[in-house]
Amino acid sequence: MTDTAPTRTLVIEREMPHPPEKIWRALTESSLIQEWLMPNDLQPVVGHRFQFRSTPVPNWNGIIDAQVMAVEPHARLAYSWGTLGLETVVTFTLTPTLGGTHVRMEQSGFRSEDTPEYKGATYGWRNFIGKLEKVVGGLN
């Protein structure tokens, strides 16, 4: 039992025809991460604080504050992911398969919209709108 607000989890899984060692590099080398995710200063060291910096938009500076939480080479990488008042944890898990690697991304800690914090919050709405614009812009 915990007394924390209920949260939700997002899971994306994909089988990739590449060895875990290679995928690990793409997950942990800053310049490679930038190519598929975002500019960043990640170092795969537990406790390391870093940022993802995406293009700023009105009402959102484009910054995601993060901290490395778990590093198990070729197997598991976890970091916190905080932006726009939303604090989540992103965890990658790599499992070798016959033809490559099963890649699992879990983002956990999404608050239920039923929580009082959500209902009562008004201060962050401008940021949400900025975020919306960014997402819609990204959809073309």
Next chain:
Amino acid sequence: MVLDVKPANANFVFRALADPTRRAIFEELTRQGEQTVHALTRYAGVSQPAVSKHLTVLKRAKLVRHRRQGRETHYRAQPDALAPMVDWLNLYGAFWRDRFDRLENLLERMDK
């Protein structure tokens, strides 16, 4: 995730906030709390009929609520109506799927 909002309402919300003046009016209401049409007109820097028109659009999207007191109409923000836009799971779901595509693309280009 199930949201207690019909898609038609979401369309109204998106349309209502696509206009910069309406967005500014809505933001002002979230910052300042309840405001009269007069105060909002001063803030927005456009004519009162224009402000009233914008408020009607915001009202249809359920982003604002009004009450009359004497000759003044007071408006307040209803941020709950933004729920269709803060569906984080869907937003991040689309985000990560797109990034996974890019990751696979990168892996193809990387040396073995």
